[in-house]
Amino acid sequence: MGRVKTIARRSFLIGSAAILGGVAFGVYLYKRPVENPLLADLAEGEASLTEYVRITPEGVTLITPRADKGQGAYHVQAALIAEELDIDLDQVTVDPGPPSAAYYNTALSGEAPGFMVTDDSFGANAMRTVMDAAMKIMGVQITGGSTTVADGWDKLRVAGAVARETLKAAAAAQTGVSVADMTTDRGAVVLPDGARLEYTALAEAAADIDPVTEVTLKEPGDWRYIGKDMMRLDVLAKSTGTQSYGIDFEMDGMVHATVVTNPRKGGEMLSFDASEADAMRGVQAVVPITNGVGVIADNTWRAFEAARMVSFDWGPAPYPAEQADHWAALEAAFNDDQLDSQYRDEGDVEAALAGGATVEAEYRAPYLAHAPLEPINATALITDTRADIWTGTQVPRFAQEAVAEITGLPVEDVHIHVLMMGGSFGHRLELDVVKQAAEVGMAIKGTPVKLTYSREEDTAHDYLRQIAMARVKGTVSGGQVQSLDLGISMPSVISSQMGRLGQSVPGPDASIVQGAWDQPYGVPNYRVSGYRAEPLAPISSWRSVGASSNGFFHESALDELIHAAGADPMEERLRLMWDDNSRATLEAVAEMSGWDGPQMGQGRGRGVAFCLSFGVPCAEVVEVTNTDRGIRIDKVYAAANVGRIVDPINFEHHVSGAVIWALGHAISAEITHSDGMTDQLNYDGFEAMRNYQAPQIEVRGLELGDAVRGIGEPPVPPAAAALANAIFAATGQRIREMPMRNHIGFV
Template sequence: MGRLKTIARRTFLIGSAAIVGGVAFGTVMYKRPAKNPLLQDLGPGAAAITPYVLITQEGITLITPRADKGQGAYSVQAALIAEELDVELDQITVDPGTPSPAYYNTALANDMAPFRSTDDSIIAEFTRAVLDAPVKFLGIQITGGSTTVPDSYEKLRMAGAVARETLKAAAAKVSNQPVDQLTTARGAVHLPDGRMLTYIELAATAATLNPVTDITLRDPQDWRLIGKPMQRIDIAAKSTGTQAYGIDIRMPDMLHAAVTLNPRRGSVNSYDATTAETMRGVRKVVPVTGGIGVIADNTWRAMQAAKAISVDWGAAPYPADMDAHWKSLTDSFTDDQLDSQYRNDGDIAGALGNAEPVSAEYRAPYLAHAPLEPINATVLVTDARVDIWTGTQIPRFIQANISKITGIDADNIHVHVLMMGGSFGHRLEDMVVRQATELAMTVKGTPVKLTYSREQDFAQDFTRQIAMAQLRGTLRNGQVDTFDLGIAMPSVIGSQMGRQGFPAAGPDTQIVAGAWDQPFAIPNYRITGYRAPELAPISSWRSVGASTNGFFHDCALDELIHAAGADPLAERIRLCNHAASRTVLETVGEMSNWGSKLDENQGRGVAFCLSFGVPCAEVIEVTATPAGVRIDKVFAVADVGRIIDPVNFEAQVSGGIVFGLGHAMNCEITYADGAAQQSNYHQFEGLRLYQCPEIKVRGLENGRTIRGVGEPGVPPAAPALANAIFAATGQRIREMPFNKYIKFV
C-alpha cells in the first residue's frame, strides 16, 4: 500500500476538464496520460477528470473497461473502485466505456516476458516493465489471460481514492470545514456537525478543483468490500432473465442477417443464390469474407435463405484429414522446428545415456469454444460513422479493422461493448463483426444484426490448438531424476494475431506455457517447444497453452513418480521449490485426506499446474463401476495472492474444473475433407449434471503478486482425472478425449 506518488515503476497523473452537470475521476498510468475518452461529445461548460468514475446529476457511473463474459468482471472492477470511493454497489451503475488507449491492459506484459511467474529477479522485473511500454503505446485494450484483476487491482482503487479525496476537498470548499475533519460513506461527505453532502451535490464544485493526488490507500483491515463475500451486480438480471446480451439488441427498422461460409475455410469458386433471392423476407444476398451473406426481415428467414444458396467451395488451405494433422505434429520434433527451450537444467544427454528411459506420448485435440450465446454483431454504417453493438474482448482491434473495411477513420468507429453469454476466448476474434459490416455497408443507414447459426459457429470457430508431447525420463533411488518433455503444436499467437495484422515474431511462449515454468527442482529438467506448421486456424481457448500442457506435463510426471515407486503427492511436494506452490500441494492433500483408505475399485489422483502465475492443485476421486467410471469428488486449492470476492473465487475455480473435465472426457473437433465434423452440442458434449462431482475449493493468499483466477482451474482437471483413473483401473490414458478409451457414468 502507500502513497500514490511512491508506487514503484508507476507514475499516476490526473487530467481535468468540464462535464455537463458532473465530474469524472480516474487514473492514467505513466507520465503522459492517454486522451480522456470521457471528453468526447461533451456540451459547453463541461468538466472531465480521467476515465474511471463519472458523477452526474443522474448518479454515479463506474467505468469497467475489462469485458464481462460471465466471469463477474464488471462486479470485481466496480468493487475495487467502490472500496476507496466509499459507495455501495447498489448505488452505482457500470459502463464498459468507449474503447480507448486509456484503458490499455497493464498486466499483459507479465505473460509476454520469457520469465517464470515465480521469477522476481531484477532482470525479470525490468523486462516486464519494458514490455509494458509498447502495450501502453499501442493502447492495447484486451480482456484475457486472467488479467482483469491484476490489471485493475491498483489503478482502480487509486481512481476511487483520488475521487474520494477530491470530493472531500469540494465539500471543504462549500462548507468551510477543514478537510481533515470530513469523512465519507455511502456516496456522501459527512461534516462534523452531522450534515452530509452527496457526491452528486458536490460534482460541479469538484470539477473546478485540481484533483487530489496525494492519497493513501485504505488498510486492508478497513476494507468493506474487498475480501468479503459479495453479490454480483448482475445476479438479479441474470436470475430473472432480464440481462441484455448482444443477441438481444433490437433497433427500429433493423434488418437481420445470416451467412453460409466455406466449411473448409477456402475460397468461394462460384454460387447460385437464385432460390434464396426469391424467398420470403429476403432483401439482399451479398458476398462476405469467407462466403455469402443474406439480409432479411428476420433471423429465421435469413438462415433458411442462406441454406438455399448453392455454392462450389474451394479446398481447405490446410490438411484435409486428421491423420495428416497428427503427422504434421509428429514430424515437428526436429531441430529445424525448435521454437524455444526456456528450461534446460542439468545434463539431459548424460542422464538419458546412463539409464533406460521411461517414454510416453500424449495428445490433445482441437476444441471448439462453443459459448452458449450464439455469435452475433449488429452494425449501423453511415457515410460519416459506424456503430457496432457486440460482445467483444478486443474493441480497439475492431475499430482498426472496421476502419480499413469502411474507409472511415477509427475515431468514428463506435464500439458499444455488451455483456457476453460466454466466450472462453471466442470473442478475442472479430470475424463476425467484419462480416456484419460488409453486409451493413450495402444498406447504409439501416442497422443489420448478423447471427451465426450454431452449425456455422462450430464450422467456423478458431479452435483450441491441437498438440502433442513426447516424454523421456529416468529415475534414481526411488525419485524422479530426469524429465525431458518435448511439445509440438502450431503457434496460437501466430494464428490469432496474424488475423489482426501482427505477424508472429520470436518464440511463442504459449507452446510451452504450463510446462516450462513449473516450480519443480528436478536434477535434469528440459522442456522444448517445437512450432508445428500452421494447420487449421486456431485461437486462444480458456487457459491457452496450459490447457494442453498441464495435461502433458503432470501426467508425464505422474508416470515417472509411479515408475519410481514414490507417493504421487509426496514426490511432487519434495520436488517443489516454490513456497506458495508447495503450500498449495500440502493443502490439497490435507483437504482430500490424501493417503486415507479408499473403497474397492476407487482411485485418487492429484495434479498440479502453475498457470497465469497461479499455483493450482486438484485431487480427484473416482470409482470404477461395472457401467463405467464415476467421478465422485474434486478438491481444489489455488493461490491468487489476494482474493477479491471469495464467492466469485469459488465459482471461477469450480467452473474451470467443470469446463476442464467435460472437455477432457467428451470433446474434440476433427476434420474430414477439410471441414469440422462436429456441428452442434450433440457431438460436442460437456459434463452432464448427473456426472458432476462434489467440488470443494479453498483459496490461499500467500503469493507475492495478485493474480486472476478465471483460467487456472482448468489445466489440472484433465491430468487429475487421468491420474485418478489410473489409480482405480491401472489404465493410463494419454490422449483426450478420454471417452475414446473409457466410459463415464
C-alpha cells in the first residue's frame, strides 16, 4: 500500500517536526499552515485545490515555482504533480506562480553545517529540521543547490494526489457515486459505468468543498511518468525557435535601456558626461543609477551605442586592484586567526606528519564567470501605485522586496513575473538587473522599459565563482594512504552573496570546505581545514559552489598520495571508502570503464575522481591521449546516485552537460583583474569547450537508498580532477592549477 500523506486545508505540512522541543522557532510557527497565494485571484468557476494546482473551465494549470534556466525544472515539477493527478502533460499549462512563502524550499536544509550528508544521527536530523523550519518561517523561495527534485518529490506528488482525491469527492457529491467506486484517468474522473467527468467540468464544484486531507500515493509499479523516458515540455518550442525567454518579452509602448556602471565592481561613479550620448539618434534619456547610468533609447542597439559615448570619472575598486594581490590574500589566510572551520580532524595528523610529508603540494582555482548565453535582462513598468517586473530570477521574493525598497511601494504591490531563462549557473541568484530596471523605471514612470546588458557589461560585473587555493600534506605506508592534511583558503561565498540580499549568516561558511571535508574516505589521519580569506572581488554561487574547486583539490591530492603509495587509483579509493552508496557509485564507474589501471599504452591514460556533493555520490573516469598537438579528451564515464530518477533522458543530459561545463572551464577559463577591472569581457577571452573538443560521454544513474536528490551540480566537482589525473597517467605531468592550458596544450 502507498504511503499516506496528510494535508491541512489548502496548505502543506509534509511529515512531522521535531524541532528540539520547539525552542528554536516554535513548533506552532513551523506547523502553521501556509496561505495559498492562488486563492486571491480566482474567478468564479475556478478552483485552486492546493498551492500547485489551478483548474478552470478552460484547463488545468500546474504551478512550478522552481525557476527554469534550461535544466528542465518546469518539466520535472509538472511530471511529479501530473503523476498523482492522473493527467497527461500535454493537457496542462505550467506557470511558475507568484512569489510566495508557500513555495519555500524544504531541501535547502539537507546539508546541515557540521554534519555529513551521510550522517543519520539524531543531532544531524535535528539540525536539518531546525534549518527546514527556518526556511519555512522565513518563506525562502529559491532555486539552487540542485534541490528542485529533492524539494518537490513529496510536496508535488502530494499536491497532485490531493487535487485528484478532491475532484473525486466533488464528483461523488454531484453523482451520488461512492468515491471508492471511482477511478481517474488522463484528466477525468471515471465512474463505474465508464462515464468521464472532466476535471475542468468539476472545477466549480471542487472549489466549494474542503480538500481531501488524507491521500495515498501511487506505488512505483503504477507510475506512468516517474522513471520513464519523457519528451520535455519545452523541447518542441526550443527545437523550433519558438520558446520565449526574458529577452523576447515585449509590451506596447516599451522603450529600451542599458546600463554602464563602474567597471571596478562596487566602486562609485564620481561624475559623468552624457552630452554626446544625449545628441544621438533614438536616445531618450541618460539617467543616473547606483554607481552608474541608465541609457534609454528606442531600441537596444541604439542604447548600447549611446552608452559607449558617455564619459565617466570612476572611483577605485573596493578590493585589491591587481590579480597577484588576490592570490597573495589567499596565501596570507593560511593562519590560525583566519581558520574558519575544521569539521574533519580524525586520527593524529600532527604525529603522522612528524617524520615529514610524502606529498606536499599547492593547488589553485581561478575566478570564473557565469557567462549565460541569454543576455541579462529585465523589463519594468513602474507607476505610483504598482510595480511590475518581468525577468528570469531564482529568488523572486528577494526581488520583490528589493523593488519595494527602491520604489517605496508596499511589497504586495510589487509583482514579479518569472520568465524562462537561457542559462544561469547561479547568475540569476543576483538582483542587480532587477534593481537597475526598477531605478530606470522610476525615472520614466508609466512607460515599460526593457533593460538589457551588453555582454561586456555582464562579464565585467558578474559576481564570480570564488578564487581558491589549497595546500596539502600527506603520508603513505605499506602501499596505503595513511594521512591527508588539506587546507583550503577562499573568501566567503555566503557572506558576499547573502550580504547583497541584506542577510547576515553567522558562523563558519561551509562552502569553503564543501566537497572536501565530508568525503566518505577512511584515511586513518584525516584533516580538512577551511581558512576564510579577506573579502576580495564580489563572488556568488557558481554551479556546485565550493565543491567546484574543492573536488579538484581533494581528488588531485588523494591521487598524488595513492601514486606515492604505489597503489591503484581505483582500488585504493574503494578500499578507503566506507559509505555503501558511494562505494557502489565508484564500482559502477569502474565497471563502465573496464578499469584495469591508469596507464593505457601509446600515450594514453585515464584518471578517476569521486566527489560527494549536494548529497549525491558522483564518480567519473576520463580517458585522454597525448598527441603531438596536445591532450585530446577521448571519453568520459560518469556514474551518480540520486535515489530516484524522474526522467532518465533529462538525467543523462544533466550529467553530460555538467561534464562538458566542468571540463571546458578546467581547460580554458579564468577571470583576472588589472587596475581593479575584469580583463576578460566576452567569449573570445572566456572560452567554453569547443564542439571538436567534446568527448564521448557514457552516463549511468543509480537509485540507491531512500533519499531523493538532484543532479544539476554534482557531476561538476569530479571532472577537473579526473582530467588532471588522466593527464598525469598519460604524460607524468601533474597539473595543480586551472586553467590547465596555462601548463599543457589541448587539441
